[in-house]
Amino acid sequence: MxxxxxxxxxxxxxxxxxxxxxxxxxxxxxxALVERGFLYEGAKAFSTPRRLALHIAGLxxxxxxxxxxxxxxxxxxxxxxxxxxxxxxxxxxxxxAQRITDPKKGEFYLAVIERPGRETLDVLAELLPEIIKGFPxxxxxxxxxxxxxxxxxxxxxxxxxxxxTFGPETETPEVVPFAVGGIxxxxxxxxxRFLAPGPIEVRRFDDYIQVLERAKVILDADRRKDVILHxxxxxxxxxxxxxxxxxxxxxxxxxxxxxxxxxMGSFDAAFLDIPAEAIRATIRANQKCFVLRKGxxxxxxxxxxxxxILVSNLVASDGGQAITAGNERVVRARLSDAKFFWETDxxxxxxxxxxxxxxxxxxxxxxxxxxxxxxxxxxxxxLAPLVGADPALAxxxxxxxxxxxxxxxxxEFPELQGLMGRKYAALQGEHGSVCAAIEEHYKPVxxxxxxxxxxxxxxxxxxxxxxxxxxxWAIDEKPTGSKDPYALRRAALGVIxxxxxxxxxxxxxxxxAEQTAHVQALTDTPEAYDEVRDPTSGRTTRTVKxxxxxxxxxxxLVFFADxxxxxxxxxxxxxxxxxxxxxxxxxxxxxxxxxRVEALQKFLDTDDGKNLLAGVKRASNILRIEExxxxxxxxxxxxxxxxxSGEPAERALAEAxxxxxxxxxxxxxxxxxxGAMRALSTLRAPVDAFFQDVTxxxxxxxxxxxxxxxxxxxxxxTRAVADFSKIEG
Numbered sequence: 001m002x003x004x005x006x007x008x009x010x011x012x013x014x015x016x017x018x019x020x021x022x023x024x025x026x027x028x029x030x031x032a033l034v035e036r037g038f039l040y041e042g043a044k045a046f047s048t049p050r051r052l053a054l055h056i057a058g059l060x061x062x063x064x065x066x067x068x069x070x071x072x073x074x075x076x077x078x079x080x081x082x083x084x085x086x087x088x089x090x091x092x093x094x095x096x097a098q099r100i101t102d103p104k105k106g107e108f109y110l111a112v113i114e115r116p117g118r119e120t121l122d123v124l125a126e127l128l129p130e131i132i133k134g135f136p137x138x139x140x141x142x143x144x145x146x147x148x149x150x151x152x153x154x155x156x157x158x159x160x161x162x163x164x165t166f167g168p169e170t171e172t173p174e175v176v177p178f179a180v181g182g183i184x185x186x187x188x189x190x191x192x193r194f195l196a197p198g199p200i201e202v203r204r205f206d207d208y209i210q211v212l213e214r215a216k217v218i219l220d221a222d223r224r225k226d227v228i229l230h231x232x233x234x235x236x237x238x239x240x241x242x243x244x245x246x247x248x249x250x251x252x253x254x255x256x257x258x259x260x261x262x263x264m265g266s267f268d269a270a271f272l273d274i275p276a277e278a279i280r281a282t283i284r285a286n287q288k289c290f291v292l293r294k295g296x297x298x299x300x301x302x303x304x305x306x307x308x309i310l311v312s313n314l315v316a317s318d319g320g321q322a323i324t325a326g327n328e329r330v331v332r333a334r335l336s337d338a339k340f341f342w343e344t345d346x347x348x349x350x351x352x353x354x355x356x357x358x359x360x361x362x363x364x365x366x367x368x369x370x371x372x373x374x375x376x377x378x379x380x381x382x383l384a385p386l387v388g389a390d391p392a393l394a395x396x397x398x399x400x401x402x403x404x405x406x407x408x409x410x411x412e413f414p415e416l417q418g419l420m421g422r423k424y425a426a427l428q429g430e431h432g433s434v435c436a437a438i439e440e441h442y443k444p445v446x447x448x449x450x451x452x453x454x455x456x457x458x459x460x461x462x463x464x465x466x467x468x469x470x471x472x473w474a475i476d477e478k479p480t481g482s483k484d485p486y487a488l489r490r491a492a493l494g495v496i497x498x499x500x501x502x503x504x505x506x507x508x509x510x511x512x513a514e515q516t517a518h519v520q521a522l523t524d525t526p527e528a529y530d531e532v533r534d535p536t537s538g539r540t541t542r543t544v545k546x547x548x549x550x551x552x553x554x555x556x557l558v559f560f561a562d563x564x565x566x567x568x569x570x571x572x573x574x575x576x577x578x579x580x581x582x583x584x585x586x587x588x589x590x591x592x593x594x595x596r597v598e599a600l601q602k603f604l605d606t607d608d609g610k611n612l613l614a615g616v617k618r619a620s621n622i623l624r625i626e627e628x629x630x631x632x633x634x635x636x637x638x639x640x641x642x643x644x645s646g647e648p649a650e651r652a653l654a655e656a657x658x659x660x661x662x663x664x665x666x667x668x669x670x671x672x673x674x675g676a677m678r679a680l681s682t683l684r685a686p687v688d689a690f691f692q693d694v695t696x697x698x699x700x701x702x703x704x705x706x707x708x709x710x711x712x713x714x715x716x717x718t719r720a721v722a723d724f725s726k727i728e729g
Contacts, residue, residue, distance in 0.1 A: 001041070001057075001058045001059060001060060001061070001168065002059050002060075002061050002120065002166055002167050002168045002173070003055065003056060003057050003058070003059065003166070003167070003168075003169070003173075003204060003205055004029075004054070004055070004056040004059055004124065004164075004165070004166050004176075005053075005054075005055055005163060005164070005165045005166075005173070005202070005203075005204060005205045005208055006025075006029070006053065006054040006055075006128065006162075006163065006164050006176075007051055007052070007053045007054075007161075007162070007163035007164075007189055007202075007208070008025075008051065008052045008053075008132065008159060008162055009050055009051040009159070009160050009161045009162075009163075009189055009190065010050060010051070010155055010156065010157045010158060010159045010160055011050070011157035011158050011160070012049045012050060012157060013047070013049055013050070013052075013156050013157060013255075014156070014255075015049070015251075015252045015253075015254075015255025015256050016252065016255070017137065017138060017156060018047035018048075018049070018052075018221065018255045019047060019221060019251070019255075021047060021052055021135075021137065021156070022045035022046060022047040022052055022053075022054075022221075023045060024135070024136055025045050025052050025054050025131075025135070026043050026044070026045035026054055028131045028135070029043075029054060029056065029127070029128070029131060030043050030056065032127045032131065033056075033059070033123070033127070036063065036118075036123055036127075037063050037064060038059060038060060038063055038120060038123065039060075040056050040057065040058050040059045041057045041058025042056075042057045042058060043055065043056045043057070046219045046220055046221065047221055047255070048217060048218070048219060048221070048224075048258045049255060049256060049257065049258055050193065050258065051189075053208075053219060055205040057205075059120055059166070060120060061119070061120055061168075062117050062118065062119055062120060063117040063118045063119075063120065063123065064117050065114065065115065065116050065117045067112070067113070067114050067115075068112075068113045068114075068115075069110060069111070069112055069113075070085075070088070070089050070110070070111045070112075070113060071108065071109075071110055072085035072089070072097060072108060072109035072110060072111060073085055073108065073109060074105070074106055074107065074108045074109075075099060075106070075107040075108060075109065082094065082109075085097075085109060085111070089111035089113060090113065091111055094109065096111070097109045097110060097111050098110045098111075098112065120166065121166055121174060121176060121177075124164070124166060124176045124178075125176050125177050125178045128164060128176060128178055128185075129178045129179070129180050132153075132159075132162075132180045133153060133154075133180060133181075135155070137154070137155070137156045139156065140154040140155055140156055141154065141155065141156070141157065141158075142154055143158045144158070146181065146182060152181065153180055153181030155181075159180075159181060159183060160183070160190075161183065161186070161188060161189055161190065162180065162183050162184070162185045162186070163185065163186065163187060163188070163189050163202060163208075164176035164178070164185035164186075165187060165202075165203055165204065167204070169204065169206075172203060173203050173204055175187060187201050187202055187203060188200065188201055188202075189202055189208075189212075190215075191211075191212060191214075191215020191216055191217050192215055192216035192217055192258055192259055192313075193258075194313075194314060195215075195216035195259060195314070195315060196214070196215035196216050196217075200212075200215055216258065216259040216315070217258045217259060218258065218259060218260070221254050221255065224254040224257065224258075224260055225250055225251065225254040227260050227262075228250060228253060228254060228260045228262060228311055229243075229245070229250060231260070231262035232262050232290060232309045232311075235262055235263075235264050235309065236264075236292050236295070236309065237295070239264065239292075239307070240294075240295050241292040241293065241294060241295045241305050241307060242292065242293045242294075242295040243290060243292060243309065244280065244290060244291045244292060244293055244304075245290075246284065246290060249284055249288065249290060252288060253288055253311045256288065256311070256313065257311055257312070257313040258313060259313060259314075259315070260311050260312075260313070261311065261312040261313070261314060261315055261316075261320060262309060262310075262311055262312075263309070263310050263311075263312055263320040263323060263324050264292075264307055264308070264309055264310075264324070265289070265307065265308050265309075265310055265324045265325075265327050265328045265331065266306055266307045266308070266328065267306050267307070267308070267328065267331050267332055267335055268306065268332065268335075269306040271306065271335040271336075271338075271339060272303070272304060272306060273339070273342075274335065274338050274339050274342050275342070275419075275420070275423050276291075276303070276304045277416060277419050277420075278338050278341075278342065278409060278413065278416060278420070279291060279304055279335065279338070280304070281413040281415060281416055282331075282334045282335055282337075282338045282413070283308050283331055283334070283335075285413065286330065286331075286334045287308075287310065287327055287330055287331055287334070288310075288311075289308045289309060289310045289311075289327065289331070290308060290309040290310075291304055291305075291308055291309075292304065292305045292307045292308060292309065293305055308327075308331065310323070310324065310327050337412070338409070338412070340408075341407075341408035341409040341412060342409060344408050345407045345408050345409055345420070345424060346424065346427060349428050350400045350403040350404070350421065350424055350425060350428065351399070351400065351403070353403045353404075353406050353407070354370065354373070354399070354400075354403055355370075356406040357369040357370040357373060357402060357403070357405070357406065358370035358371075360405075360406075363471070363472075363475075365475040366471045366472075366474075366475065366519065369402060369405070372402075372467065372471075373398065373399060373401070373402055375467050375515070375518050375519065376398045376401070376460070376463045376464050376467050377395050377398035377399050377463075378395075378518070379398075379462075379463040379466065379467060379511075379515060379518075380394040380395060380397070380398040380459045380460045380462075380463035381394055381395040381398075383459045383462055383463055383506075383511070384455070384456070384459045386504075386505070386506060387455050387458045387459050387462070387502070387504050387506075388455040389433075389455035389456045389458065389459040390433070390455075390456065393431055393433050393434055393437075393456045394437070394456050394459040394460060394463075396430070396431070396434050397433070397434040397437035397438060397441070397456050397457075397459075397460045398437075398441075398459075398460045398463060398464075400421065400425060400430070400434065400438055401418075401421065401437065401438050401441050401460055401464070402421075403421060403424075404416075404417055404418070404420045404421030404424060404438070405417060407420060407421075407424070417442070418438060418439040418440070418441065418442050419439050421438040421439060422435045422436065422438045422439035425438050433454055433455075433456035433457070434456065436452075436454050436456070436457050437452075437454065437456045437457040437459075437460045437461075440452040440454065440457040440460075440461060441457060441460040441461045441463075441464050442461070442464070443457075443461060443494070444493075444494050444497050444498070445490070445494075446490070447493070447570075451497050451498060451501040451502070452498070453501075453502060458498055458502055458504065461494070461498055462495060462498055462499075462506070465491040465492075465494050465495050465498075466495065466511060466512065466515055467515060467519070468486070468488070468491050469488055469491050469492060469495075469512075469556060469559075470512050470515040470516050470519050470552070470556065471519045472486050472488055473512075473516075473552050473555060473556050473559075474516055474519045474552055478559070488559075489563060492559060492560055492563040493563050493566075493567060495508075495560070496560065496563055496564055496567055496590055497567070499590050499591055500590065500591060500594060503591060504591065505589055505591055505592075506589065506590075506591075507588050507589060508553075508556075508557055508560060508588050508589075508590065509553045509554065509557050509588040510553070510588070512552065512553035512556045512557065513549040513550055513552070513553035514549070516544065516548065516549040516552040516553060517544040517549050557588060560590065561578075561582050561587075564578065564590055564593065564594075565578045565579075568594065568597065573597055573598075573601060574601060574728075576726060576727050576728045577597050577600050577601055577604070577722070577727060578593075578597055579723075579726045580600065580722035580723045580724065580725075580726040580727050581593050581596045581597050581600065581722045581723075583722070583723035583726050584719065584722065584723060592671065595671070595673055596673050596721065596722060598673075599673035599674045599676070599677050599721075600673075600677070600721065600722050602674070602677070603677035603680070603681065604727070606681070608681040608684045609677070609681065611684050611687075611688060612680060612681065612683055612684045612687060612718075613724055613727060615683075615684070615687035615688065615691065615714070616687075616714060616715060616718050616724040616725075617724065617725065617727075618691060619687075619711040619712075619714050619715055620715055620724070620725045622696055622708070622711060623708060623711055623712060623715065626697075626708055634705070634708040634709050634711075634712045635712055636709055636712075637709065637713065638654065638706050638709035638710045638712075638713055639706050639709070640654060640658070642702065642703070642706045643706060643710060646694075646703065646706075646707075647693055647694050648693070649686070649689040649690045649692070649693040649694050650690060650694050650707065650710070652686045652689060652690075653683075653686040653687065653689070653690045653710060653714075654710060654713075655686075656682060656683055656686040657683065657686075657710070657713050657714060657717055659682070660679045660680055660682050660683050660717060661713070661716070661717040661720070663675075663676075663679035664676040664679040664680055664717060664720050664721065665720055667679060668720055668721065673721065676720065676721050677721065680717065680718060680721065683714065683717070687714065690710075694707065696708065696711065
């Protein structure tokens with residue numbers, strides 16, 4: 001079957017955009033083809049710094065004819081309905097529609113729409129220009145004299161050539177006939193900008209890959225990554241060194257070169273006095289180079305070596321000596337700056353930097369960084385006993401945690417915040433836990449990031465994230481849809497992971513309410529305050545309303561619940577079980593919520609659990625119907641004497657409920673949720689027998705009422721663990 005080859009060659013595409021752009025191109029073209037009824041066998045997209053390419057295999061040469069029957073309104077329907085039907089079906093009048101009789105619904109109109117199959121080449125010529133003109137680049141530009149014209153082509157960088165061919169492997173493919181921005185599709189492309197700058201004619205994909213390879217272009221980004229990684233490892237090994245691998249940098253560098261050539265440079269060993277992280281950040285950020293560490297042959301340590309790996313886009317006649325020397329000069333200059341920053345920063349203690357933070361605004365409604373640090377320090381000191389930390393150390397760590405933001409090194413390399421603070425704190429003799437907390441209080445940043453385990457780090461990390469969440473909740477800057485400019489979802493997930501990974505107990509509602517009072521005091525929201533005038537002094541003091549704090553805390557707890565659902569779903573937990581637990585009042589302790597969900601999931605995986613769930617749901621449905629009919633709630637305790645005088649199954653259920661409810665309540669009081677589930681599992685047989693042998697809606701009113709109260713007792717017993725009505729199945 002025929003294949004499509006599409007190449008869009010331009011000036012250099014930013015590395016960070018290439019992979020996403022290739023996937024967008026594949027999705028846009030394949031979706032458009034499938035929408036038009038053209039199925040294919042496979043598709044793959046590629047990217048290099050100067051081109052996007054797409055290969056679609058197994059397209060039909062011609063689309064199949066389509067016959068569709070579209071049912072319309074009844075005969076005699078209003079005119080608006082008739083006209084809508086005609087327009088949607090593409091009919092000129094009702095004479096073109098058929099009249100069909102349905103024995104139940106009467107006579108109605110039917111449109112039979114037949115579309116002949118179209119040539120694939122024509123369809124491609126129609127859809128490709130639209131996709132190119134509307135391509136979703138994050139940033140795009142116009143260029144040349146035509147850029148002033150309305151509707152001028154926008155592309156990430158000036159588009160230069162388009163290759164678009166379609167045809168079977170056994171024949172010469174045809175050029176897809178279209179043009180965009182004055183550039184006509186053809187069969188001519190170009191290889192490496194410097195190593196093979198001449199025109200190249202290509203026809204089909206297999207030839208295209210081979211021709212580009214000869215023209216010093218590796219089309220597949222993943223293959224370029226492999227070449228760089230393996231050559232870098234080999235070169236480092238040959239010098240007795242180890243490569244410090246960096247997936248993000250590798251992805252970026254592979255997007256900067258079409259023909260990677262790996263070289264090694266060096267720098268003065270005196271620069272190794274700078275922290276390794278700063279050296280790596282300097283070389284990575286400024287030169288896109290990889291750092292090396294001393295290998296076993298050179299001492300077997302984790303220390304950095306005075307060398308680095310660079311990736312060139314040229315095969316130089318001198319073996320890359322000039323390129324390496326140029327990079328070494330730049331690296332030397334950058335490391336000289338980093339050494340100056342390091343020496344300058346060491347001369348000033350962290351606490352002496354704090355006054356600078358008083359003049360840096362964190363948020364116009366939430367005050368300065370200095371004010372925020374004071375709140376975090378107070379909260380960390382309060383949280384410390386709850387997480388097993390020393391309050392004094394937690395307060396000290398929180399005070400110093402943001403001080404490195406005003407250092408020279410972090411000013412140059414913001415990604416080193418926290419880490420440089422730890423270095424400076426260690427140099428000035430701070431306690432080890434304080435040093436660790438300064439670095440770790442930002443963690444966990446992402447789902448794969450490490451969770452701190454030191455109690456002081458936990459206290460400061462929780463304080464930092466809770467203050468952020470409470471603050472932006474207080475000023476009503478909550479995440480909406482996909483927008484989350486202050487990374488509040490990440491902060492909430494960080495709190496969740498801190499608590500769960502360290503098995504910490506924390507009343508989030510109470511903490512959020514208390515912190516709201518401190519944050520709200522910064523805002524100018526009159527309705528949030530109670531004003532009290534002192535008759536003696538005449539002074540008026542303002543206190544944040546308790547209702548405001550509680551409302552804010554309640555709303556924030558719902559947000560935590562939503563984040564916890566996402567987290568647990570990613571861990572394999574069922575969302576309905578999470579809802580069933582959160583439906584209970586007072587679920588402010590996330591660790592206990594998770595343990596309830598785990599116990600509930602294990603219980604429902606058993607036959608007893610599944611059958612009891614079915615019985616409880618049946619009981620809940622009966623109660624809902626009867627309560628609505630009677631206009632009352634059956635929420636009192638059943639009459640045990642009346643139940644004892646009833647049917648044997650009724651008597652057995654009443655006795656089982658009394659024992660199971662008491663045992664489950666005791667287990668829950670000691671947080672033994674598995675034990676509570678075992679107690680409830682004993683109800684399976686009595687519940688099954690009750691529904692099999694007993695008529696709930698008995699003729700005698702008293703007996704009927706008591707049996708409904710008995711069902712309510714069953715519902716109440718299970719609600720001690722979770723709201724079973726929220727569980728699916």
